[in-house]
Amino acid sequence: MTDARHAVRKTGRHQAKANRQLLYKRVESMKVVKIDKKKWDQGLAALKGVYRIFSPVKMKDAFEFKALEENENPDLGGLNTRLSAKGLIYPQTEAMFTYTLDESREDHHIMSPVETDYSPRAVIGLRPCDADAFLLVQRNFDTPQYKDPYWIDAYEATTIVGLACENPCSTCFCTSAGSGPFNETGLDVLMVETKDGYILKSVTPKGESLIAASGWNDEISPEEAQKQIEPLKTAAEQKISSVVETDQLKNKDAMTIYNAPFWDDVAFACINCGTCTFVCPTCWCFDIQDETHKTEGVRMRNWDSCMFPLFTLHGSGHNPRGEKVQRVRQRFMHKLKYYVDKYNDGIQCVGCGRCVRACPVNIDIRKVCSLMNQPENATCAAQS
Amino acid sequence: MLGYIDKIREIGERLFTDGKVDVVIGFAKGSMPMMNEPMMARSSGDLQKMVWDGNCGINLANYLTNRKEKIGIVAKGCDSRxxxxxxxxxxxxxxxxxxxGVPCKGMIDRRAISKAVPGEVTEVIETRDxxxxxxxxxxxxxDRGDVLQKNCAVCLHxxxxxxxxxxxxxxxxxxxIDRYEDVRKIDSLSTEEKWRFFDDLLSPCVRCYACRNACPLCYCPTCFVDESKPQWVGKGIDDIDIKTFxxxxxxxxxxxxxxxxxCERSCPVGINMRVLTKKLEMDCKDLFDWEAGLTLDKRPPLDTYRPDDPNNFIK
Amino acid sequence: MDFMGIERDRLHLSWISSAEATKFIDVVGEVTAAIKALGPNTNFVKNKAKAA
Incomplete structure (x- = not known):
């Protein structure tokens, strides 16, 4: 890596971290415990009494997050899950209200809130990038002006135990996207796998309560923990081989990037499916639908995607983003420019690399980001 | 197959020089192993970015729909059909x-390879065999033959x-080659077993519509799942809606x-929805002795009528 | 439909002229008998949208 790139990485990360930390409370007097692999099951069983546990589990041919059954264990050996953890807080289809059209009922044509189980949940084994993504998404669902009760209730009910990522994928670029394989921002507990077990470090009061509930009490000093964690962290960060350049995004005029000549080439291959947005931990757009069967109905919200023409289709029939290239540009402009300008907190991306791996036609956000970062250098060289 | 690219570039350059085409559609080297990106060359300089190898599985006919230019297009057997x-x-x-035209020896199944190795694939070196x-x-x-895309392994054209x-x-x-072994296997199941088979097959679907959008046949201006007046299909993750789609x-x-x-190649969750299209392909073969896209001279069976069309389903 | 897990006998197709009243009665009789024999359909029925 060149020095210039290294500098970008450092400043970008530092700035983003500083801002995002305002979004959630950390504890100063953190508690660190060591877990022997033998005691792992015992603590997990104790936690299952207090929390509903969600973890990566190997399903068919991929790892996905899932609510653990009584005798099920987290499967922490995989690479990143195929879908992000976004759906744990913000499900792809979520009921908001129910209603009846049966006029013999007193409450007919009245929306009633849906009873959702917001009892304590714990997510064990998600990657720090996914946890960081919750904080980005929070910007949308939890603003001073508007509070989205569904997202906030689910988020507040959740304690996040992040597994430090010691085997990043070749497509991971978290370190240059404001996160990192051992990044604690967004976590309640950082969990690090060591030779003989795990080290659990609480980062928030929620995390402290989880450790207390687990019965894992083999406490070690924060200094000792740091000594063990630091080399692992450095090793993991060194394994991350890909980088995005974001340092110029803020300074560049939005219209210069918007009108840059490379968009046609970037968009050519795109088939306008919703894969990138659905696997993305930071894509938050949704669509509200009413579905009635006989007299009973549900108002629900579903993930939507700016890649779909329907996303912006007006009732009049006019579509302001009727062309593919406009939709592709919108997705990247939103993540890498509008968000950057609006929140002054880096890009709306945590570098998990899922869209890079899942895109059927290999459109790569890392390449697009470089083009946007230096639009004046870009000829029609999207594919070079 | 690996030597094709020189010839592709040579033809492309000639086409640009002679003014026979405005653009050439082909593949550019991908940013990841076993992935290439469809690209459109606008001048002979762009042709240098083109590649040809076992990762050109996306059907380029999909990029032709309603285009107005004069186009050079690189086409495998299936693309040509x-x-x-x-x-x-x-x-x-x-x-x-x-x-x-590109005589094709089959594309590589990136999922089969990823599944067969104990970690993330970071480099792939392809030779003839x-x-x-x-x-x-x-x-x-x-062996190349062991890791072909499933459709390529049973390809007859x-x-x-x-x-x-x-x-x-x-x-x-x-x-x-027995093209329809998998279809017949499903056919032999009981009704409940079939229902469960498709439940299981389609359960990971996230409705991103990559299969539809990667398909050159799916060019309807508004797909039936996107219609809202009336809305034929629910938009959520209900399995009935997913199956309907x-x-x-x-x-x-x-x-x-x-x-x-x-479709299968594009699916981000690896669903083999080809068993559905293959069932219909098999029926067309059995009932009408029809294979799609082999000739410009015949109308497809579903938009023609012949007095001797099979009709024993009408009671 | 048979292939996707819906019994073959649930779908009938018949060509009946407006003059063929007796054929109409016979066919309706056959259809209802076949469907009653199968019982209520459970596959491909949606009573309520699944949502988290």
Whole structure:
């Protein structure tokens, strides 16, 4: 890596971290415990009494997050899950209200809130990038002006135990996207796998309560923990081989990037499916639908995607983003420019690399980001 | 197949120089192992970015729909059959196209390879008969024939059926292949078993519609799942809605699908929805002796009527 | 439909002229008998949208 790139990485990360930390409370007097692999099951069983546990589990041919059954264990050996953890807080289809059209009922044509189980949940084994993504998404669902009760209730009910990522994928670029394989921002507990077990470090009061509930009490000093964690962290960060350049995004005029000549080439291959947005931990757009069967109905919200023409289709029939290239540009402009300008907190991306791996036609956000970062250098060289 | 690219570039350059085409559609080297990106060259300089190898599985006919330019297009057997279908269905005109035919030996199944190795694939070296795959802690070599995309392994039309120029001599077509073993296996299940089979098959679907959008046949201005007046299908993740989408999409492809495999290849969650389109392909073969996209001279069976069409389903 | 897990006998197709009243009666009789024999359909029925 060149020095210039290294500098970008450092400043970008530092700035983003500083801002995002305002979004959630950390504890100063953190508690660190060591877990022997033998005691792992015992603590997990104790936690299952207090929390509903969600973890990566190997399903068919991929790892996905899932609510653990009584005798099920987290499967922490995989690479990143195929879908992000976004759906744990913000499900792809979520009921908001129910209603009846049966006029013999007193409450007919009245929306009633849906009873959702917001009892304590714990997510064990998600990657720090996914946890960081919750904080980005929070910007949308939890603003001073508007509070989205569904997202906030689910988020507040959740304690996040992040597994430090010691085997990043070749497509991971978290370190240059404001996160990192051992990044604690967004976590309640950082969990690090060591030779003989795990080290659990609480980062928030929620995390402290989880450790207390687990019965894992083999406490070690924060200094000792740091000594063990630091080399692992450095090793993991060194394994991350890909980088995005974001340092110029803020300074560049939005219209210069918007009108840059490379968009046609970037968009050519795109088939306008919703894969990138659905696997993305930071894509938050949704669509509200009413579905009635006989007299009973549900108002629900579903993930939507700016890649779909329907996303912006007006009732009049006019579509302001009727062309593919406009939709592709919108997705990247939103993540890498509008968000950057609006929140002054880096890009709306945590570098998990899922869209890079899942895109059927290999459109790569890392390449697009470089083009946007230096639009004046870009000829029609999207594919070079 | 690996030597094709020089010829593709040579033809492309000639086409640009002679002013025969405005653009050439082909593949650019991908940013990840086993992935290439469809690209459009606007000048001979852009041709240098083009590649040809076993990762060009996306069907390029999909990029022709309603285009107005004069286009050079690189076409494998399946792409060429979809070009035929496109011409029959008036989605492109034959005289707009210069088809650069590529005799194909099958594309690599990136999922099969990823599944067969113990970690993330970081490098792939392809030779004529083998695929060498490297990762952080492994280095394995596969026979090309063992890691072909499933549709390629049972392909009967590897050579383009329509072209202006071939980049190499035709390859030997596969014979003695049972194309429909999987379909017959499902056919032999009981009703409940079939229902459960599709429950399981389609359960990971996230409704991103990559299968539909990667398909050259799916060019409707508004897909039935996107209609809102009336709304035919729910938009959530209800399994009935998911099944409705997949079943109906397959029906719409009856007599048109060439089993190019773009749908399965594109699916981010690896669903083999080809068993649905293949069932209809098998029926078209059995009932009408029809294979899609082989000739410009015949109308497909579902848009023609013949007095001797099978009709024993009418009581 | 048979292939996707819906019994073959649930769908009938018949060509009946407006003059063929007796054929109409016979066919309706056959259809209802076949469907009653199968019982209520459970596959491909949605009573309520699944949502988290």
């Amino acid at each position: 979809n070009i035929v279908t496109h011409i029959i269905e008036n989605k492109i005109k034959r005289d707009q196209l210069y088809i650069i 083998s695929i060498r795959v490297k990762g952080r802690d492994f280095d394995e070599t596969f 590897r050579n383009p059926v329509i072209y202006d120029e071939l980049v190499a001599d035709p390859v030997v077509e596969q014979t003695g 997949h079943f109906l999409r397959a029906y719409h492809c009856a007599g048109r699908c060439t089993d190019c495999g773009s």
